[in-house]
Amino acid sequence: TTKSLESEVDVLVVGAGPTGLLLSFALARAGVHVRVIDIKEKRIPTGHADGIHPRTLEVLQSYGLADRILKDGAHIHAIVSAQTRDFNVTLAQSRIEECFRDGMKEDGVEVEQPVLPISLEISDDKIMLQSPTSHPVKVVLKRLKPGETIDRATIASQVTRANSEVVRAKYVVGADGAHSWVRQALGVDMVGEATNSVWGVVDFVPETDFPDIRIFCPVNSPHGSFIIVPREGNLVRIYVQLTEVDVDQTGRLDKSKFSPDEIIKVAQKYFYPDKLATPKVFDWWTVYIIGQRVASSYSVTNRVLIAGDACHTHSPKGGQGMNVSMNDAHNLAWKLAYVLRQWAPTSLLDTYDAERGNFAKELIDFDKRCVKVFSAKVKADDSEAEGVTQGELADMYTTHAGGIGIQYHASMIVNVSNPSLAANLVIGQRLPPGIILRMANFRPLELHDLLPSDTRFKVLILPGNISDPKQKAKLDAIAAHLDQPEGFLKRFTPPDAPEDAVFDIITISRMEKTAASTQMISPRLLSHWEKYVAVPVSNHQAYIDAESFGARVGGNLYATYGVSNNGAVIICRPDGYVGMVATLDDVDAVGEYFSGFLRAQTDA
Ligand code: FAD
Incomplete structure (x- = not known):
């Protein structure tokens, strides 16, 4: 036969x-x-x-x-x-x-x-x-x-x-x-x-x-x-x-x-x-x-x-x-x-x-x-x-x-519980575009260009003005959370995969250019995936919401999203839709959101 x-x-x-x-x-x-x-x-x-x-x-x-x-x-x-x-x-x-x-x-x-x-x-x-x-x-x-x-x-x-x-x-x-x-x-x-x-x-x-x-x-x-x-x-x-x-x-x-x-x-x-x-x-x-x-x-x-x-x-x-x-x-x-x-x-x-x-x-x-x-x-x-x-x-x-x-309705991947934290965003709709400035050199960039369809979740941390010690402390606490075994980054990223395989973490502070410095940002957030910080840390994950020098673009992202000085964490799904919004103090809620549909990769 x-x-x-x-x-x-x-x-x-x-x-x-x-x-x-x-x-x-x-x-x-x-x-x-x-x-x-x-x-x-x-x-x-x-x-x-x-x-x-x-x-x-x-x-x-x-x-x-x-x-x-x-x-x-x-x-x-x-x-x-x-x-x-x-x-x-x-x-x-x-x-x-x-x-x-x-x-x-x-x-x-x-x-x-x-x-x-x-x-x-x-x-x-x-x-x-x-x-x-x-x-x-x-x-x-x-x-x-x-x-x-x-x-x-x-x-x-x-x-x-x-x-x-x-x-x-x-x-x-x-x-x-x-x-x-x-x-x-x-x-x-x-x-x-x-x-x-x-x-x-x-x-x-x-x-x-x-x-x-x-x-x-x-x-x-x-x-x-x-x-x-x-x-x-x-x-x-x-x-x-x-x-x-x-x-x-x-x-x-x-x-x-x-x-x-x-x-x-x-x-x-x-x-x-x-x-x-x-x-x-x-x-x-x-x-x-x-x-x-x-x-x-x-x-x-x-x-x-x-x-x-x-x-x-x-x-x-x-x-x-x-x-x-x-x-x-x-x-x-x-x-x-x-x-x-x-x-x-x-x-x-x-x-x-x-x-x-x-x-x-x-x-x-x-x-x-x-x-x-x-x-x-x-x-x-x-x-x-x-x-x-x-x-x-x-x-x-x-x-x-x-x-x-x-608009996608509430589901395991659309958590609509905190609409007021980003009052102008509709959770379940695509994240609106906006110009932000790279903190390291004030180059204006379209936020959408930082959200490629590469299957990763984009975790946007909007800490407000980090010249304010209270806001900076909240951002530092999130950075520390990312290192914890029970934090969402470690829990849902397979141990043998690169640290940025599942999540891309982007910080956008609302502050004047003159006050902004990458020294204020934890190295964890500047380049959270770098294993060897001895090589020059890539600074492109820290941004500010401020008007650019040349063409006078940018400076409207917080207003466009309706995020106050208290800040917020916005989860953007791999397809560009808003999956959830959390307060800066409640990163555990982000972990809970992910645990609704992602498999824990560690025993934590
Ligand atoms: P399609 O573009 O239809 O692609 C389906 C593919 O599957 C085709 O390549 C076909 O060869 C293949 N296929 C079919 N059966 C099998 C099978 N059993 N096994 C393997 N392959 C198979 N939209 C407009 O807006 N304006 C128009 O004027 C217009 N005219 C159209 C004319 C025609 C003849 C067709 C078929 C569609 C037209 N459309 C038009 C619709 C538009 O093309 C579709 O909305 C759009 O392309 C959707 O894409 P699709 O891939 O889902 O389907």
Whole structure:
């Protein structure tokens, strides 16, 4: 008999769209043994999603990827119905995917394609499911030949032990899009409505007298709705709502019944009286039908999880698709890394379903509101007449669409008990940015740049003004606590790992530059991980909240966070969200917070 090819892997990611790629990239960077497969022969060259929200830009920046996207993408600083202070970027999905692919390659991971998953089984052995080192998920893979048609039934019937591979994985993540095979293999339903709303999308270089063609415009014309999205190069994308379309029972559209010229014809009607020439060439086009649905569960036994479009589908109006999807992966990556390193029990993954599942439900409500607001007539005033005002439209885009306001609710990783210590922070939301000065040389730095997505918790100690002996004593006491075996640093950092493997400790004092000196800071906090202080102590973990010399930036962090002179300790999760806030005197509360989901690594 021929022996089948068998292998083991920590995480098998099915699907290499934006979700699967961000996840694989982040896991590879975290040192996790990850494989990623895709059914497609090659990566997509053009088209698909393109909008990147401010929060997603922050996330990409935390992985060191934003510069490339900012350089190549079109920057959107204005929406015709509302000026936004922050900006969005649009860039073809393929270019975003390229950033992840290149990044993963540096860590030795490449997408395996075209590869078809044939079957997926989760062991029902309880001991195996509880063991952090077991591989309870079995997936059979079939590598396809280039050009081979993907007819699942035929291929499945031809699978033999000799021509397939059995992969045993600790975890499998289905990031395989709206028609997710993994989701179906798990028997997870999509809950919600399949609407009859059909949209055509065309990417092309436009010839038109429409005045705002280079500005993001959601337009509700008397003839029908369309959205203009300026793109990189001279491209523009137009989303056109198609009204006279029959949708069959399967809820899928037969793309062969459409053409980009027909979509343009509809757009021309909507553009009237402005003219839009029929383009000779299209960069990309598609048609699709919108369902507003969310998966009933994001995981089965926390061993097979789904992410991205596999879990939620909605209209393009809020421009959420790729953003929400990549943020699912961002939420999941560090949790998987912790569980795989055995720093946290598998139950930490419960928070993935809770946080992202909840958010997806809010997203669908937002989308329904968007569709309603967007299809309503725009009215001039607040009168009783039907419709929405310009102000309501503006609120729609500025308040909701940027992804900044995502809030995770109280859980083992979100402790909301001390909101007043940082009164302007919302515990469970992402930590707002701010400029601080490096204490050693007063160089201004963006705090977000000190919070990379490197899987570490960032412990921000804001001791107030340490020229005040009372505040300095509190800071010194925290420094001493870090050396204690029962302190959180020693308790949750594995003895054989570097001292800064789990926690990065950043001190930000609120004081004048003239009063600030690194001599005031315990060496423990200056560089808490240095084993040999004989080498020059690196000073970059001590900062002040003060205005810089040159450009006069900074000095607002305490005010922005609502932290008083009494100071506070703020825990920022590895994904950039505020996990908890404590007083300077109660570092034990910080230890308790971590003990809710991290395994103690010492006997203390
Ligand atoms: P996807 O980008 O769908 O990626 C899923 C990946 O999984 C794909 O690479 C696919 O080949 C692979 N895959 C699927 N099944 C399997 C399987 N069984 N085994 C292995 N691999 C598999 N969003 C917009 O905002 N605007 C648009 O105009 C737009 N147009 C789109 C057009 C199409 C044809 C598609 C598919 C999506 C479009 N989207 C659009 C949605 C947008 O692309 C997604 O919201 C976003 O890409 C979500 O990323 P994802 O990785 O979760 O899913």
